[in-house]
Amino acid sequence: MKNVIVGQSGGPTAVINSSLLGVYKTAKDRGADTVYGMVHGIKGLLDRDIADLSERFKTDLDMDLLKRTPSSFLGSCRYKLPDIEGNEAVYEKIFAVLNELDICAFFYIGGNDSMDTIMRLTDYGERINSPVRFVGIPKTIDNDLALTDHTPGFGSAAKYIASTVKEIIRDGLVYDYPVVSVIEIMGRNAGWLTAASALAKGEDCEGVDDIYLPERAFDIDKFLAHTGGLLKENRSLVIAVSEGIKTADGRYVCELSEHVDYTDAFGHKQLAGTARYLARRIAERYKVKTRAIELSSLQRCAGHIQSRIDVTEAYNCGGAGVKAAFEGKSGIVVTLKRVSDDPYMCITETADVHKIANIEKKVPDGWITEDGTNVTRELVHYIFPLIQAEITPLWVNGLPRHIRLHKKNTGK
Amino acid sequence: MKNVIVGQSGGPTAVINSSLLGVYKTAKDRGADTVYGMVHGIKGLLDRDIADLSERFKTDLDMDLLKRTPSSFLGSCRYKLPDIEGNEAVYEKIFAVLNELDICAFFYIGGNDSMDTIMRLTDYGERINSPVRFVGIPKTIDNDLALTDHTPGFGSAAKYIASTVKEIIRDGLVYDYPVVSVIEIMGRNAGWLTAASALAKGEDCEGVDDIYLPERAFDIDKFLAHTGGLLKENRSLVIAVSEGIKTADGRYVCELSEHVDYTDAFGHKQLAGTARYLARRIAERYKVKTRAIELSSLQRCAGHIQSRIDVTEAYNCGGAGVKAAFEGKSGIVVTLKRVSDDPYMCITETADVHKIANIEKKVPDGWITEDGTNVTRELVHYIFPLIQAEITPLWVNGLPRHIRLHKKNTGK
Numbered sequence: 001m002k003n004v005i006v007g008q009s010g011g012p013t014a015v016i017n018s019s020l021l022g023v024y025k026t027a028k029d030r031g032a033d034t035v036y037g038m039v040h041g042i043k044g045l046l047d048r049d050i051a052d053l054s055e056r057f058k059t060d061l062d063m064d065l066l067k068r069t070p071s072s073f074l075g076s077c078r079y080k081l082p083d084i085e086g087n088e089a090v091y092e093k094i095f096a097v098l099n100e101l102d103i104c105a106f107f108y109i110g111g112n113d114s115m116d117t118i119m120r121l122t123d124y125g126e127r128i129n130s131p132v133r134f135v136g137i138p139k140t141i142d143n144d145l146a147l148t149d150h151t152p153g154f155g156s157a158a159k160y161i162a163s164t165v166k167e168i169i170r171d172g173l174v175y176d177y178p179v180v181s182v183i184e185i186m187g188r189n190a191g192w193l194t195a196a197s198a199l200a201k202g203e204d205c206e207g208v209d210d211i212y213l214p215e216r217a218f219d220i221d222k223f224l225a226h227t228g229g230l231l232k233e234n235r236s237l238v239i240a241v242s243e244g245i246k247t248a249d250g251r252y253v254c255e256l257s258e259h260v261d262y263t264d265a266f267g268h269k270q271l272a273g274t275a276r277y278l279a280r281r282i283a284e285r286y287k288v289k290t291r292a293i294e295l296s297s298l299q300r301c302a303g304h305i306q307s308r309i310d311v312t313e314a315y316n317c318g319g320a321g322v323k324a325a326f327e328g329k330s331g332i333v334v335t336l337k338r339v340s341d342d343p344y345m346c347i348t349e350t351a352d353v354h355k356i357a358n359i360e361k362k363v364p365d366g367w368i369t370e371d372g373t374n375v376t377r378e379l380v381h382y383i384f385p386l387i388q389a390e391i392t393p394l395w396v397n398g399l400p401r402h403i404r405l406h407k408k409n410t411g412k
Numbered sequence: 413m414k415n416v417i418v419g420q421s422g423g424p425t426a427v428i429n430s431s432l433l434g435v436y437k438t439a440k441d442r443g444a445d446t447v448y449g450m451v452h453g454i455k456g457l458l459d460r461d462i463a464d465l466s467e468r469f470k471t472d473l474d475m476d477l478l479k480r481t482p483s484s485f486l487g488s489c490r491y492k493l494p495d496i497e498g499n500e501a502v503y504e505k506i507f508a509v510l511n512e513l514d515i516c517a518f519f520y521i522g523g524n525d526s527m528d529t530i531m532r533l534t535d536y537g538e539r540i541n542s543p544v545r546f547v548g549i550p551k552t553i554d555n556d557l558a559l560t561d562h563t564p565g566f567g568s569a570a571k572y573i574a575s576t577v578k579e580i581i582r583d584g585l586v587y588d589y590p591v592v593s594v595i596e597i598m599g600r601n602a603g604w605l606t607a608a609s610a611l612a613k614g615e616d617c618e619g620v621d622d623i624y625l626p627e628r629a630f631d632i633d634k635f636l637a638h639t640g641g642l643l644k645e646n647r648s649l650v651i652a653v654s655e656g657i658k659t660a661d662g663r664y665v666c667e668l669s670e671h672v673d674y675t676d677a678f679g680h681k682q683l684a685g686t687a688r689y690l691a692r693r694i695a696e697r698y699k700v701k702t703r704a705i706e707l708s709s710l711q712r713c714a715g716h717i718q719s720r721i722d723v724t725e726a727y728n729c730g731g732a733g734v735k736a737a738f739e740g741k742s743g744i745v746v747t748l749k750r751v752s753d754d755p756y757m758c759i760t761e762t763a764d765v766h767k768i769a770n771i772e773k774k775v776p777d778g779w780i781t782e783d784g785t786n787v788t789r790e791l792v793h794y795i796f797p798l799i800q801a802e803i804t805p806l807w808v809n810g811l812p813r814h815i816r817l818h819k820k821n822t823g824k
Contacts, residue, residue: 012586040588065616071582078587163716163811170483170814171713174424175490176452181709204477204814273688296705297593301583304575304717307810387810398719398799399575402582402616 007038013153022318070303111140155310155386158196184275308389344385419450425565434730482715523552567722596687720801756797
C-alpha cells in the first residue's frame with residue numbers, strides 16, 4: 001500500500017475538519033501507510049510544506065477536538081492553478097512531489113475554485129499517464145456547488161444563522177418604539193445562507209419580516225416602499241439581506257455608497273456595508289432608529305454551533321472520497337443525494353469534476369416569493385433537516401477547546 | 413401580604429431574565445400575592461401596560477426557558493424619569509398606579525441609567541411617606557456599575573466574546589499570507605468587554621495580538637506604527653478594539669471617518685465603524701489584507717452561550733433584592749462581593765442607590781499594560797471565574813428554544 005495526501009482550500013467552515021478526519025481515518029482503515037497533509041493547500045505542496053497527520057492525531061481526544069475545531073486545520077490558500085498550456089513547469093513540480101512522497105491518491109476539500117484544482121490535476125495526470133487519483137471533497141458554507149443536494153458546511157452555517165437571527169429578533173423587538181434591524185448575511189451570488197434566516201420563525205419567534213436574496217435584482221425604491229409599508233404598523237422590524245444583492249444594472253448595493261475595500265486573488269470583490277447602507281437609507285427616509293448587523297466571518301467559523309447532520313455528512317464525504325479513490329476512481333467529486341425528506345436520508349455518490357468545477361448553483365427562482373421579499377416553504381423544508389441535532393463543544397476553562405496544527409503560533 | 417412589581421430597563425443581556433426569575437420565584441416563595449411585570453419598564457407602568465407573571469410562568473419548563481431566553485422578557489425602555497421638581501405629575505401618576513395595584517415593593521433590573529429611576533422613585537417616595545420599597549437589581553454587559561465586584565450579564569457576554577474571538581483567531585490565521593482582523597467590541601467608556609478578548613489565549617490558541625481599551629487615549633499614529641512592527645514578522649494579526657476608543661482630544665475614532673448615525677434618548681452617540689476605519693487605515697498604510705468584524709448586538713443577546721456562574725448570580729441578585737425589600741430595605745441596589753478567588757466565591761450585599769446611580773466604573777489604569785496595547789494578567793484573573801461553566805440551550809428542531817411574553821408579535 002502507498003501514501004495519500006489531503007489538502008483544504010478556500011474559505012473555512014465549521015465542519016471542514018470533519019471531512020479531513022473522514023479522509024484520514026478511512027485512508028488509515030483501508031491500509032494507507034502515511035496520510036500527508038498539505039499545509040495551506042496546493043501552495044503548501046509546491047513549497048513542500050507537508051505534515052504527517054499520524055504524528056498530530058494520536059488520541060481519540062485529538063480527533064474529537066478536530067471535529068469541533070472550526071476553520072481549516074491544515075491552513076488554506078486561494079491559489080488557483082494556471083492553465084496547463086504554457087505552465088507545464090508548475091504541474092511537473094507538483095507531480096514530482098507526489099512521486100517523491102509515493103502518493104497514490106490526492107484529496108482536496110473545497111468549493112468551486114478548489115474543484116478547479118482537482119480538474120486541472122486530473123487533466124494533467126491523464127496527459128502524463130500518472131497513476132495518482134484525484135478526488136474532490138465538497139465544502140462550502142455557500143451551498144453553491146452543482147450536482148449535490150447540498151454541501152458540507154452549509155448546514156452548520158445555516159444553523160448558526162437561524163439561531164443567531166432568533167436571538168437578534170428577541171433583542172430587536174425589546175423596545176417600545178420601532179427599531180429596524182438589517183442583518184447582512186454571506187453569499188455573493190447565491191442566497192442559500194440568507195434564506196436560512198427564514199428558519200428562525202416558529203411558535204416562540206416572530207421570524208424575520210423580509211428576506212432579500214442576490215438571485216433577484218434589488219430595487220432600492222421598492223425596498224424602501226415595502227419597508228415603509230411595514231413601518232405603518234408602528235412596530236420593530238428585522239430584515240435579512242444577502243451581502244451580494246445587486247441592482248438591475250449589476251452594481252452591488254454596498255457599492256452605491258462606499259468603496260470596495262479590495263479584490264481578492266480570484267477577482268472577487270470584498271463586500272462590506274450593504275446592511276449599513278440600507279439601514280442608513282431607512283433611517284433617513286422614515287426617521288426611525290435602525291441597526292446594521294453583519295454576521296461576518298462568524299458564519300463560517302462558529303464551531304460552537306455545529307449541526308450534527310452536517311458533521312456526519314462532512315465526515316462521510318471524506319470517507320466516500322477515499323473509498324472511491326481506492327476503488328480506482330479519479331477526476332471525481334463526492335456528492336450528496338437526498339433519498340428521503342421525512343425521515344431525512346442522504347447518501348454519497350460521485351460526479352465528474354468537469355461537471356462541477358467553476359459552476360455556481362443558485363436558489364431556484366420558484367423558491368423565492370413573487371414579490372422577491374421572502375422565500376417559500378419549499379426552501380425552508382429543504383434546509384430544515386440540514387440544521388438538525390447538535391455536537392456539544394468540549395468546554396475547558398469556560399471556552400470551547402480546539403486543536404491546531406502548530407503548537408506555537410507560526411504566524412501563518 | 414401584598415403585591416410586588418418588577419421591570420427591566422436599558423440594554424438587554426443574556427441573563428437579565430434569570431434576575432427576573434429570581435425576583436418572581438423569591439417573591440412567590442416569600443408570600444407575595446401577585447407578581448406584576450411592567451411591560452417596557454417604567455414607561456409601561458405609566459401606560460398601565462402591566463402583566464401578571466403567574467399567568468405566563470406556569471410550568472418548570474417555562475422557567476427553564478426563561479433562564480435561556482436572551483433579551484428582556486418584559487421588554488425594555490430607555491425612558492429616564494425627569495427631575496422631581498416641576499414634574500410632580502409624573503411621580504403622582506406612578507405612585508397612583510402602585511397604590512391601585514397594592515404594591516409593597518418595586519424592583520428594577522438595569523444598569524446606571526435604570527438605577528437613576530430607583531433613586532428618584534426612592535426620593536419621591538420618602539417625600540410623600542410612601543410605604544413602597546424600591547430596589548435595584550444590577551444588570552449590564554458593560555460591567556461598569558460602581559460598588560459591585562461585577563455585574564450580572566458581564567460574565568456571559570465575556571464568555572461569548574472570548575469564545576467567538578477564539579474562533580475568529582482560528583479563522584483569521586488560516587491563509588498563507590498576512591491578514592489583519594480588527595474586532596470591534598462593545599463598551600463606550602469602559603473596556604471590560606474588550607478586555608475579555610484576552611481570555612482567548614491559551615495552549616490551543618494564539619490569542620489576540622493587541623487590545624485597545626477606551627480608558628486610554630487612542631493615538632492613531634502609534635497604533636499604525638505598532639501594527640506595522642508586528643507585520644514585519646509577516647504573519648496574520650488579530651486586534652481587539654473597543655467601540656468607544658477616543659483620541660486625546662475626545663473624539664471617537666469612528667468619528668474620524670464616518671458620521672454618527674444618531675444619538676439616543678440619553679444623549680449617547682450610537683457608534684459604528686471603529687474597526688472598519690482602522691482596518692482601512694492599516695490596509696492603506698501596509699498594503700495588507702484586512703477584515704473588520706463587529707460583534708455588534710450578538711454580544712448582549714447570545715443566549716446560546718451563557719456562563720452558568722453568571723446565570724446563578726443573576727438569579728441570586730433578583731432573590732437578594734426581594735429578601736432585602738421584604739426585610740424593609742429601600743433605596744438600595746444589590747451588589748456582588750467577591751470573597752475568594754480560588755475557589756471563586758461571591759456573595760450578595762446591598763448599597764445605597766445614591767452611591768451607584770449614574771456612576772461609571774472603568775478598568776483601573778494599572779490593569780492596562782504601560783504601552784496601552786494590552787491588559788495585564790490581573791485583569792484576566794479577575795474575569796476568568798466569571799465565564800466558567802455552561803447552561804446548555806434547549807434545542808428544539810435544531811434551534812435554541814425561547815419563551816416570549818406575547819404569544820403573537822404585538823409589534824413591540
